[in-house]
Amino acid sequence: MTEVAKLELDGKTYEFPVIEGSEGEKAIDIRKLRGTTGYITLDNGYMNTGSCQSGITFLNGEEGILRYRGYPIEQLAEKSNFMEVTYLLNFGELPTAQQLSDFNEEVGHYASLPGGICNMLSHMPPAAHPMGVVSSVTSSLCAFYPEYLKMPLPPEMRRKAVCQLMAQVKIIAANFYRRTVEEKTHRSNPKLGFAADFLNMMFASESYKVDPEVASALDTLLILHADHEQNCSTSAVRLIGSSEANIFATVAGGIDALWGQLHGGANQKVLEMLEQIQNAGGTAKQFIEKAKDKNDSFRLMGFGHRVYKNFDPRATIIKKACDTILKKLDVHDPLLDIALELEEAARSDSYFVERNLYPNVDFYSGLIYKALGIPTNFFTVMFVLGRLPGWLGQWKEMREDDTLKISRPRQIYTGPNTRDYVAVNKR
Numbered sequence: 001m002t003e004v005a006k007l008e009l010d011g012k013t014y015e016f017p018v019i020e021g022s023e024g025e026k027a028i029d030i031r032k033l034r035g036t037t038g039y040i041t042l043d044n045g046y047m048n049t050g051s052c053q054s055g056i057t058f059l060n061g062e063e064g065i066l067r068y069r070g071y072p073i074e075q076l077a078e079k080s081n082f083m084e085v086t087y088l089l090n091f092g093e094l095p096t097a098q099q100l101s102d103f104n105e106e107v108g109h110y111a112s113l114p115g116g117i118c119n120m121l122s123h124m125p126p127a128a129h130p131m132g133v134v135s136s137v138t139s140s141l142c143a144f145y146p147e148y149l150k151m152p153l154p155p156e157m158r159r160k161a162v163c164q165l166m167a168q169v170k171i172i173a174a175n176f177y178r179r180t181v182e183e184k185t186h187r188s189n190p191k192l193g194f195a196a197d198f199l200n201m202m203f204a205s206e207s208y209k210v211d212p213e214v215a216s217a218l219d220t221l222l223i224l225h226a227d228h229e230q231n232c233s234t235s236a237v238r239l240i241g242s243s244e245a246n247i248f249a250t251v252a253g254g255i256d257a258l259w260g261q262l263h264g265g266a267n268q269k270v271l272e273m274l275e276q277i278q279n280a281g282g283t284a285k286q287f288i289e290k291a292k293d294k295n296d297s298f299r300l301m302g303f304g305h306r307v308y309k310n311f312d313p314r315a316t317i318i319k320k321a322c323d324t325i326l327k328k329l330d331v332h333d334p335l336l337d338i339a340l341e342l343e344e345a346a347r348s349d350s351y352f353v354e355r356n357l358y359p360n361v362d363f364y365s366g367l368i369y370k371a372l373g374i375p376t377n378f379f380t381v382m383f384v385l386g387r388l389p390g391w392l393g394q395w396k397e398m399r400e401d402d403t404l405k406i407s408r409p410r411q412i413y414t415g416p417n418t419r420d421y422v423a424v425n426k427r
Contacts, residue, residue: 009037023058040410051230051407052238056089056393059229061307066314068227069093077317082194082222082389083107083166089227089393090162103163108190110167113175114144118185121172126180130381131259133176138169139252151244158399161247162392169251169388170194173381174201180375195219198385203373213328217321218372221365224314225386227393228307233257233264237391238398242407247395254391255384264380264387267366270302271376274335274342284341292351302363303346310356318364322371331371339367 003018005028014037017029027050034040043049058067066073069088076085080094087095087103095103113121117137124133142148148161167190175185178201186204189197196215200208228234236257241250258264276298277287291300305312326336343359346352369379398404 007037009039012037019053021053023060034410040412042412046235051235052398052401054230054394054397055092056397057227057229057390059307061305062309064308064311064313066228073224073313074317077220077223080223082219082226085223085226086162086166086389086392089389090159090396104190106159106163107167110164111171111188111190113168113171114141116144117141117172118175121175121179124176124179126182130173130176130180130378131255131384134169134173134381134384135252135255135259137172137176138165138255139249141168142246142248145248148246148248151246152399153247158396162396165247165251165388165392166194170198170385171201173378173385174198177202177375177378193219195222199372211328214325214372217324217328218368220321221318221368222386224318224361225365225383227387227390231263232260233387234391234394237395239407241395241398242404244406250395251388251391254387258383258387259380264383266301266362267369267383268376268379270339270363270366271335271370271379273299273301274338277338277342278334284338284345288342288345288349288352300342300346300357302366303352303359304355304357305360308360311358312360314361315359315364318361318368319359322364322368325368325371329371333370335370336367339363 003020004015005018007014007016014033016033019027019029021027030041041049056069058070059065068076068085069092071080071088071094076088080088083104084095084100087100117140120137120140121133124137145164148157153161167188171188174188178185183205186201188201191197192200192210193215195218196210196212199210199215199218230238233254237250237254240253241247245253261269277284287298287300290296290298325331343363346357346359352358365382366379369382370376374382
């Protein structure tokens with residue numbers, strides 16, 4: 001017998017079906033609520049609202065579980081690579097060796113940008129925030145690929161869109177970085193692998209050579225960021241995509257949502273916090289005490305997580321990647337020293353241990369980017385590169401849903417009641 005939820009309103013009882021997901025998650029299906037009862041639900045921030053059914057990512061914050069298509073994030077980080085995970089998220093299964101080779105070759109077809117896009121990047125102010133540049137230039141790709149404007153896209157065009165954006169967003173980001181440091185752009189070489197190719201485009205010089213261990217650690221970090229269920233930017237991608245907007249505009253919307261400091265800007269806040277501690281001439285222990293003081297405005301950034309209540313499964317993995325990079329590059333930076341002191345102090349302080357305020361993925365990712373020489377304002381761009389496969393997979397899944405409707409949230413109006421217009425000069 002199908003389980004139902006009963007709702008009593010105005011002396012009447014209504015029944016709504018209960019849906020259970022493959023991991024036992026339950027939801028009350030209220031798709032007919034307004035049409036049946038005239039009521040809507042009010043859920044600020046959609047914290048209790050499921051916007052879709054998805055087979056891509058499972059997240060259990062209470063248990064510290066994150067899985068892509070059923071595969072634990074720990075196993076993927078250890079055994080897989082970023083492009084293989086990209087294939088998994090977008091096409092449902094891990095690829096065979098031949099499928100992965102074909103996929104990489106398809107992505108490699110887009111190892112350059114249209115001349116007009118290059119010209120646009122060359123005219124962007126070097127001091128511009130890179131997130132604004134990457135968003136606007138990504139959206140502008142639609143002007144050079146009008147074939148994507150015809151909706152709905154057939155399956156082969158959806159696959160082509162995945163391959164193209166995986167190649168070109170990376171190039172856009174690297175090319176703009178080169179402009180900010182007044183260096184000529186360096187051509188993409190997809191055969192190096194995603195992370196190594198990106199690092200090479202960013203820092204290529206006569207003396208620079210990509211270290212395989214460093215590239216591998218960055219590749220792991222990108223895997224950890226690849227998808228995270230229905231977060232703000234992913235939901236934005238689904239919302240925009242539901243209108244049949246072109247894929248470039250849709251992804252640009254995700255980039256803009258990620259730009260917010262409450263979302264993708266968290267690792268940047270970590271570095272700004274470290275700079276604050278350094279400028280104040282304080283010690284990690286002193287600022288740990290300030291963070292514990294309710295009357296002190298100082299907040300410790302990069303500890304704990306809104307979703308994960310006990311621990312972030314990505315944090316343990318990324319700490320290993322962070323240690324690898326710091327050791328391999330032999331970086332000596334006062335900010336990194338402060339960060340490591342904070343980590344050690346927080347892990348041993350009972351106040352943080354009892355509240356599960358552990359260093360999270362944003363804490364370590366900021367340290368990694370700092371060690372790699374990536375400017376602080378480019379940190380969120382790195383998040384874009386990692387999250388891109390998830391956005392594309394979520395968009396693709398949504399576009400393949402035969403029951404898809406354009407997203408149209410409701411509201412509870414709290415403004416004035418009907419009133420007559422009176423011209424300003426007569427008041």
